[in-house]
Structure formats: C-alpha cells, structure tokens
Amino acid sequence: MKVTLKIKRFNPEKDEKPWWAEYTVEAEPTDRLLDALNAIKWYQDGTLSFRRSCMHGVCGSDAMLINGSNALACKVLLKNLGENIKVEPMRGFRVARDLMVDLEPFFDKYKQVKPYFITHSVTPEKERQQSPAERERFDDTTKCILCGACTTSCPSFWANPEYIGPAAIVNAHRFVFDSRDEGREERLEILNHRDGVWRCRTIFNCVEACPRGINVTRAIGEVKKALMFRKL
Amino acid sequence: MELYAWLFMRVSGIVLLFLALGHLLIMHVIHNVETIDYHFVAHRFMTPFWRTYDLVMLWLALLHGLNGARTLIEDYVGVRGWRVFSLASLYILGFIFLALGSLVILTFQPVGG
Ligand code: SF4
Ligand code: FES
Numbered sequence: 203m204k205v206t207l208k209i210k211r212f213n214p215e216k217d218e219k220p221w222w223a224e225y226t227v228e229a230e231p232t233d234r235l236l237d238a239l240n241a242i243k244w245y246q247d248g249t250l251s252f253r254r255s256c257m258h259g260v261c262g263s264d265a266m267l268i269n270g271s272n273a274l275a276c277k278v279l280l281k282n283l284g285e286n287i288k289v290e291p292m293r294g295f296r297v298a299r300d301l302m303v304d305l306e307p308f309f310d311k312y313k314q315v316k317p318y319f320i321t322h323s324v325t326p327e328k329e330r331q332q333s334p335a336e337r338e339r340f341d342d343t344t345k346c347i348l349c350g351a352c353t354t355s356c357p358s359f360w361a362n363p364e365y366i367g368p369a370a371i372v373n374a375h376r377f378v379f380d381s382r383d384e385g386r387e388e389r390l391e392i393l394n395h396r397d398g399v400w401r402c403r404t405i406f407n408c409v410e411a412c413p414r415g416i417n418v419t420r421a422i423g424e425v426k427k428a429l430m431f432r433k434l
Numbered sequence: 435m436e437l438y439a440w441l442f443m444r445v446s447g448i449v450l451l452f453l454a455l456g457h458l459l460i461m462h463v464i465h466n467v468e469t470i471d472y473h474f475v476a477h478r479f480m481t482p483f484w485r486t487y488d489l490v491m492l493w494l495a496l497l498h499g500l501n502g503a504r505t506l507i508e509d510y511v512g513v514r515g516w517r518v519f520s521l522a523s524l525y526i527l528g529f530i531f532l533a534l535g536s537l538v539i540l541t542f543q544p545v546g547g
Binding site for chain 1: 435436437439440441505508509510512
C-alpha cells in the first residue's frame, strides 16, 4: 500500500513559518504510522525530526496531531488512517522543530501538583498496606504516560496556557485518591486556584485523545467533587 | 471563589429549569401571548408569591448568564486591557439590569385597576 504523508515542518533556526512537506512511502496496512515516519527519516529525508523511544505505546514520546486528532504514532495503524495522512505537532506548545514541541511548560505543571508520595506520619516498619478496593479507587489514573495528548487537545488550555491542564490533574488524582498518601490537602489546594480544575469546561476532548484510555474528564470531575465536599 | 461560581452554575441551572418551564407553561401554553396584557400582569403581581417567583427567576437567570459571559471573556479575551474593559462593562450592565428589574418587581403598583 502506498501512503502519502503531509507533514507540517518547522525549523525555528531556518524557517520563518511552518510549511507542509509531502512524502510517499510504500508500507503494509498493518504498519504503524511511526514505521512510515521512520522510513522517511531513514531513507528519504534525514532532516525530519520527531521524538520516539519505546515504539510500543509505553514511553509517551511520540504523541502528535494525526489527521486532526492527537494520538501516539506508534499506536495507530496505517490502515486506519487512509492513504492521505496529515501529521502535525501537538497544539498549544512552542514547536521546537517539526513534530517536536517544547514540553518544559507541560512538565512544570506536572511538578506543580507534587506527583510523589507525601507522608507526615511515622514510617511503619513494613510497607504501608492497602486493600484491593483502595487500590482500585485510583487505578485508572495510574496508567498515564505523560504523553501530553490530553492537555494539547483541550480548548480550555489553548485559550489559556496558564490552565494547569488535564494531564497534571490526572496525576494529582492518582495521589489524591490513594489511601496511603497524606498530601491530599496540599494538592487539592493547588488544584482549587483559578487556573486549576475550574478551568475545565467538560469538553471531553482529553478522553478521546488519551492513548491509555483513561477517563480523564471523570478524574477531573472527581477532583471537583472532592473539593466541593471538602469546603461545604 | 471559582468553586462557588461553579457550584452556583449547577444549582441555579437546575432551579432555573423548573422555574423557566413553569413560566413557559403559564405564559405560553395555558395563556397565550395575545391574551396577556397589563391587567394580567398587574393581577398576578397582587400576590407576593408571583413577585417572589419572578424575582428569584430574574436573579438566578441574570447571574447565571453573567457568570457564563464572564467565563467566556476570561477564556477568550487574551489582551489584558480588553479583558478588564469587557468585564467592567459586563458587571455594570448586569448591575443596572438587576437593579432595574428588582425595582420594578418590588415596587410595582397597579394603576387605574
Ligand atoms: S492522561 Fe492520557 S493523554 Fe493525558 S498525558 Fe496521560 S496518557 Fe497522555
Ligand atoms: S514511542 Fe514510546 S509511546 Fe510511542
């Protein structure tokens, strides 16, 4: 199968504005988009830049805008994309080069929610125990690979880059609902400020974008609820 | 603060649903607009119940709408100066409508029976 890829390219050192490059590659329908990108980079045009690492949907490096929706290039198959494929960098962040965006602000937001265990009580001799039900409570949000697909698909985030964004909230949720964590109050306080969860307008783009199938909007809703019942 | 705004939107939304449906039913289904005139309204306003009903509806609907517009402005008006200007106009306009509406509902006296 022959596929034509239109790729939005931009090199801030050379180009004044982004431009579209077109490549045609021979590929199997069961190949992933990443295979096609590699074929271009290895055999046609070595200057094409994109991130990738694990190639198996685990590391979260290769989220990009594919035919208008965010996805991991290593997870979508060519047969599901048709013969003409449009690939762009994710929206809302500065383009570092071609399909790579500057994710520093993304990780700054992630750090804001203190994505690590906080405990004040005396460390027990053995591990801190948790029942299967308590573990289940936040299971969904443990799956995040920090790819950025949700945050960069969110219109609220496009409109206001100060918004902490779905990915950071997902990772806060993972600790807020963990029975072993004792930093709940601190984290909720951070999410309660005006660029925290209240910027979410329940648009659901994040749910559609998440390659891990995390119900992002639900997680945000649960944080809102937690905030509400804490205050009332 | 945003929390209370958020909560207010949900609660007022639900309450308004019933108030507005009731209003629609009375004004457009049971009676129709051609038969509603000054006398009808004046008569209705004799009872404190309908005054309260309309007052509550006015406040909830106006504040609900104002908060929605505020959200839109905060999301989409990026330039600081314009944002402050739009928000200020919105609040002033909102205040005038709220004051005017409340004044009419609270002080209305039928004339000429
Ligand atoms: S929640 Fe999903 S889409 Fe968002 S960063 Fe995590 S894995 Fe990516
Ligand atoms: S390369 Fe690791 S998720 Fe795609």
